[in-house]
Amino acid sequence: MAAHHPVTASVIELNNHVHGRIIAAGNPYTEGLDACISRSRGGKFLGGFILQRYNFRSVEAHVSSAAPFWCSRDLLWVFFDYIFNTMCVEKVVGIIPSTNEPSVNFATKVGFAEETRIKDMVPGGDYIVFSMYRAQCRWLNIEPRSIAPTLPEVFR
16 A cells, blocks of 8 residues: 655745745845745745845846746746735846756746847856736736635735
């Protein structure tokens, strides 16, 4: 008979600064200024986003993951809801080296569009500036599947 292994639910967290520093990967991360939206399971970081350089009109996003299948539709809803409805910005931007194919594919899959390129910024490639405006964000139109109604207002 097979052993029963309980499934541990994943958790979407806002401003877990340990996760924020992991996502920043050695780059500056300022608690209280930068925002972090991440997903964990059993206390283990799965992946997430940090938001930096907020200026009332736009914000810059960075992403990192530590596990396959880390990103859920609910996490994307929380991420974009926070950007467009809580921070009330018009535009979110991400800068990705063209040599980082998994990140380029992720950005385009979730709906970011290439805005411009900065040539010869990384060995063998460019920086691609991706952006998304609120009107382009399809994630705001979904109904979250597993967000509990008892979560703080920021998640509704």
